Amino acid sequence: MRNAETNIKNKIISRYLEKDQVKTQTKSSDINVLLNRIELNKKSESRKKLYFSAAASTGLILFGLMIF
DSSP states (O other), X not given: OHHHXXXXXXXXXXXXXXXXXXXXXXXXXXXHHHHHHHHHHHHXXXXXXXXXXXXXXXXXXXXXXXXX
């Protein structure tokens, strides 16, 4: 009975120890991937600004037409 309990405890402990080892791995990044991501973010931000200004302009025009 004691051996079964010890085996179960050892299995549970070994699971946690394996996860700790995975966390210690270093991560490396490719500079080209990062630069491409920055470019895509800039493009998407400029599109969002364009859409917002178009929607705001349309709203102002419609509001102006309703008043006059």
